[in-house]
Amino acid sequence: MTASALQAVDAAERRGPRPRRSAVARRDWIVGYTMVAPVVLGSLAFVIAPLIAVVWFSLHDWNVLANTFVFSGTDNYERMLADPGLHNSLLVSLWFSIGLVVLNVTLALFLAVLLNQKLPGTTTFRTFFFSPVVVSLVAWTIVWSFLLQADGGINGFLAVLGIEGPNWLRGDVTAMLAVIVVQVFKNVGLNMILFLAALQAVPEEISEAARIDGAGAWRRFRSITMPMISPTILLVMILTIVGSLEVFAQIAVLTGGGPGNSTTVLVYYLYQQAFRFNDFGYASAIAVLLFFIVLVLTLIQWQTRKRWVFHEN
Amino acid sequence: MTPNPTRRARAAMALGGGIAATALVLAGCSSSPNAAETPDEPVALRMTVWTADETQLAMFQEIADAYVADNPELVSEVSFEPIPFEDYTTTLTTQLAGGNAPDLGWILESYAPEFVSSGALADITDTLKDAEGYDYDDLVDSSLALWQQDERLYAYPFSNSPFAVFVNTDQVAAAGQPNPADLVASGDWTYDAARDISAAASQTSGKQGLVVRDFDYRVWENLASIWGGWGASPWSADGSECTLTDPAMVDALTWIHDAAFVDKAMPGPGVTADFFAGDAAMTITQISRASALDDSFAWDIVPLPAGPEGQQNVIGQAGIGVFANAKHPKIAADFLAYFTNPENAEKLATYFPPPRETLLNADTLAAANPRLSEEQLQAVVVEGIQDAITKPAHVNFAKLQDAVRAELDALWVADADVEAVLASTCEAIAPLLEG
Numbered sequence: 133m134t135a136s137a138l139q140a141v142d143a144a145e146r147r148g149p150r151p152r153r154s155a156v157a158r159r160d161w162i163v164g165y166t167m168v169a170p171v172v173l174g175s176l177a178f179v180i181a182p183l184i185a186v187v188w189f190s191l192h193d194w195n196v197l198a199n200t201f202v203f204s205g206t207d208n209y210e211r212m213l214a215d216p217g218l219h220n221s222l223l224v225s226l227w228f229s230i231g232l233v234v235l236n237v238t239l240a241l242f243l244a245v246l247l248n249q250k251l252p253g254t255t256t257f258r259t260f261f262f263s264p265v266v267v268s269l270v271a272w273t274i275v276w277s278f279l280l281q282a283d284g285g286i287n288g289f290l291a292v293l294g295i296e297g298p299n300w301l302r303g304d305v306t307a308m309l310a311v312i313v314v315q316v317f318k319n320v321g322l323n324m325i326l327f328l329a330a331l332q333a334v335p336e337e338i339s340e341a342a343r344i345d346g347a348g349a350w351r352r353f354r355s356i357t358m359p360m361i362s363p364t365i366l367l368v369m370i371l372t373i374v375g376s377l378e379v380f381a382q383i384a385v386l387t388g389g390g391p392g393n394s395t396t397v398l399v400y401y402l403y404q405q406a407f408r409f410n411d412f413g414y415a416s417a418i419a420v421l422l423f424f425i426v427l428v429l430t431l432i433q434w435q436t437r438k439r440w441v442f443h444e445n
Numbered sequence: 446m447t448p449n450p451t452r453r454a455r456a457a458m459a460l461g462g463g464i465a466a467t468a469l470v471l472a473g474c475s476s477s478p479n480a481a482e483t484p485d486e487p488v489a490l491r492m493t494v495w496t497a498d499e500t501q502l503a504m505f506q507e508i509a510d511a512y513v514a515d516n517p518e519l520v521s522e523v524s525f526e527p528i529p530f531e532d533y534t535t536t537l538t539t540q541l542a543g544g545n546a547p548d549l550g551w552i553l554e555s556y557a558p559e560f561v562s563s564g565a566l567a568d569i570t571d572t573l574k575d576a577e578g579y580d581y582d583d584l585v586d587s588s589l590a591l592w593q594q595d596e597r598l599y600a601y602p603f604s605n606s607p608f609a610v611f612v613n614t615d616q617v618a619a620a621g622q623p624n625p626a627d628l629v630a631s632g633d634w635t636y637d638a639a640r641d642i643s644a645a646a647s648q649t650s651g652k653q654g655l656v657v658r659d660f661d662y663r664v665w666e667n668l669a670s671i672w673g674g675w676g677a678s679p680w681s682a683d684g685s686e687c688t689l690t691d692p693a694m695v696d697a698l699t700w701i702h703d704a705a706f707v708d709k710a711m712p713g714p715g716v717t718a719d720f721f722a723g724d725a726a727m728t729i730t731q732i733s734r735a736s737a738l739d740d741s742f743a744w745d746i747v748p749l750p751a752g753p754e755g756q757q758n759v760i761g762q763a764g765i766g767v768f769a770n771a772k773h774p775k776i777a778a779d780f781l782a783y784f785t786n787p788e789n790a791e792k793l794a795t796y797f798p799p800p801r802e803t804l805l806n807a808d809t810l811a812a813a814n815p816r817l818s819e820e821q822l823q824a825v826v827v828e829g830i831q832d833a834i835t836k837p838a839h840v841n842f843a844k845l846q847d848a849v850r851a852e853l854d855a856l857w858v859a860d861a862d863v864e865a866v867l868a869s870t871c872e873a874i875a876p877l878l879e880g
Contacts, residue, residue, distance in 0.1 A: 196539075389851070390663070410538050
């Protein structure tokens, strides 16, 4: 066979399988895209498009009653700088987030460590603490609103003990505390389960070795358990902080942002601007601000994980 | 040469934009419906309401079906969409924002100026005046005031329900207190008397005294039923000046504060009490709540007591408006004219005291309100609507409601400095009143 004939055969071989390969590839391509299409289209329609639309709305003065939609440039953003109501809601959100994260993560870890012991009845307690997670948020909050009233169940219980309880939802500090506690009890079970799964994945040999070396319970927890579960701590912190910025139903049902504006968190303030005051343009600008706050907080935690999360490179 | 696709797209967009702009201008010019032109196909109308009462909805549907039967070329159906009262205005404005405006909707009195002045509602004056047998002049002028701008009417006040005091006479008698109806007869029915009776009844029964229904230390505008007796109001008639610091308002709110925190005649913040469940001796609410009474206790209904400035009737109103941005405002206005004509207004009077002079008599209302005697209806409803004031309303009401609520929270504690709180409230709302 001449060299040119060989080349021709080679070329024919190359041409030969190609249509088959390309048909397979095309089929793969179609199947692959068909499978991800619902998610991609869903994300485009319900996440990406609204996100872009909100940025666009934030550049407009939009009053739905007056039916006005006028381009206003950065006016809404400039207004945010001089709006004491917004500054107050940022501060309220900060306090709420700090209170929630500290209480929720500490309690969840504490419960997980307790339930990680091989004691009878742990399954029952696990179910007990997890059950609020699957209860409807609004129903949960409404029940608490009755308990927290001046003549409600909590003060009734305190009265039995001879204690005169405060009017929980009418005092600045107690109202904030009440909203935090209601939220903590609602979600602590989920974080507890995450911590419990992480704790159960910690190899017992390491702890055993440390014990033989003379390490006490606290030392073993601090130097072995904590580093081993640090990725879960990161995850729980991110989920809780982001979740704390989304709190709305509890505020709407329990306090309506009061007393005064002491529980008007950022999302509730946004809701007021949009749906009570019909100022959709300004509310959109606040939504953009909220988006960036969540983004920045997540990025900071993601970046700093290398310093404090064990076995991250 | 083929046209540049980008250029073609731009041209199409410009054309589309032009058409849209023209349509908007035309729509703006035609926002005053006076005669319903026959559409190519019969249209479906939708009205948002905040009642979910099936008998009320059935009555609306009956009137609507009769209209559809009379006008098959105009309308194929009229539907009524109940929205919960708490979220009503929010849901309505969300529908407007989403380009899904209902054709007609109920509107709360407090938001009337905001809706009327914003241009959200269509002018219905001519449609109502020109409707056959409508008798526009029969409408009580004072009841239209809130719904007008430049002498044009933008909504029909279908409900004019007076505030009155419901009394649990069992609890009052058990406390050995005088019967409020006797005090009305002797001219001694004052707020101080109501407070003393409530405090005594509360002490005897261990339940609550006087409940201002739906106030809950948040919906402060419901206190208008009390401060009317002091001749007080939160802002000036033109809505530009805060009058919360006027002596009349300071006195009225001091009275309310002390009734709750000193005399224990009213439930304090965070205490729930439902008069109709027998939890309280008295309640100030609208007459339309009479339907919630059963015979589990003896009750009576009396007009609002007199304050230092005499007795002031207060009514709660609700209007029906046609939305300017709805698809068929002219046909919707035509339906409204039918829905509220004298004949149908009489049917609606079963639940909603109408704004019509000829229907405001005890005879008509007695047929509609079997639970109330003719004397009660005459004293509370017929006379209650005369010279009545409405609850506070303002073009900026939503923001004012929230700002005043936040400031007044400082008033609802035992050791509050009423004057200082009201001064601070005026300071907070001054920019909203000017705006």
